[in-house]
Amino acid sequence: MRSHISDTSLTTLGYGDISPLGCGRIVAIFLAVTGLTIVAILIGKVSSERQSSLLLLLHTSDVERRMSSFTKEVDEYMENIRTLSSTQELDKLHKNIKGLRALIESISKYMVFHINQSLFIEIGTNTSIKKLMNKFSECHDVIFNLKEISKNNKKVESASYSVSKKMSFIADMLEANSAERKSNPDIFSDRNLRLKHYEFTSWKKTTMTESLLFAVQLKLPDVPRQEWPKHVHKPIAKELDVSNKLVVKCIDELKNRNLC
DSSP states (O other), X not given: OHHXXXXXXXXXXXXXXXXXXXXXXXXXXXXXXXXXXXXXXXXXXXXXXXXXXXXXXXXXXXXXXXXXXXXXXXHHHHHHHHHHHHHTOHHXXXXXXXXXXXXXXXXXXXXXXXXXXXXXXXXXXXXXXXXXXXXXXXXHHHHHTTHHHHHTOHHHHHXXXXXXXXXXXXXXXXXXXXXXXXXXGGGGTTOOHHHHHHXXXXXXXXXXXXXXXXXXXXXXXXXXXXXXOTTTHHHHHHHHTSOHHHHHHHHHHHHHTTOO
């Protein structure tokens, strides 16, 4: 009898030939409310799980689409840069490198946002990220091959180095995120963007470029050469993080150009 009343109240079916009296009505009300609450919680839980699955699917699809789009855009810039470098159209080349730099900056911001907001590399985006990182690696080779042009063009050198640095930053960020979550270790196999950027940096530190000449010129004392202190090149080399020999070479070149 008690079970019949409890079940009837809990499921809010209503009573037939038996109904509670006195305090039993309060208990019946409590049971009815409890029954409604339990049903609501169960329905909400099922709906929430379903909605989460759909949102995750939509998010994953969007990330895949954006990564594929980024990869395609990087490839287009890379082909343009390769073509323009062979034709020596420096103004257009610089413009395309700047465009590539802006694109990679956008990719970086997109990744930073999604890494902070979701499990970016744990939601089925491995393939698209691998493709993008491979494209970055190819792009870096194209950029590094501009070094001969960069030696005589400060704008091209600066923009190229910036692109290299940003690609290396993205690789480091993704690798750190993957290591922190102990997931997808194969994403970064055969990817050497950090080493390639280091190679670019080393080249800059050992090569006399227009930007380095300009930097050395700014660091030289604003007095006649006869009044320069002894070993003037040493503090400049230390400040610019290059070799003493390279700074001496730059000073000699500036003298030949009558710029100091």
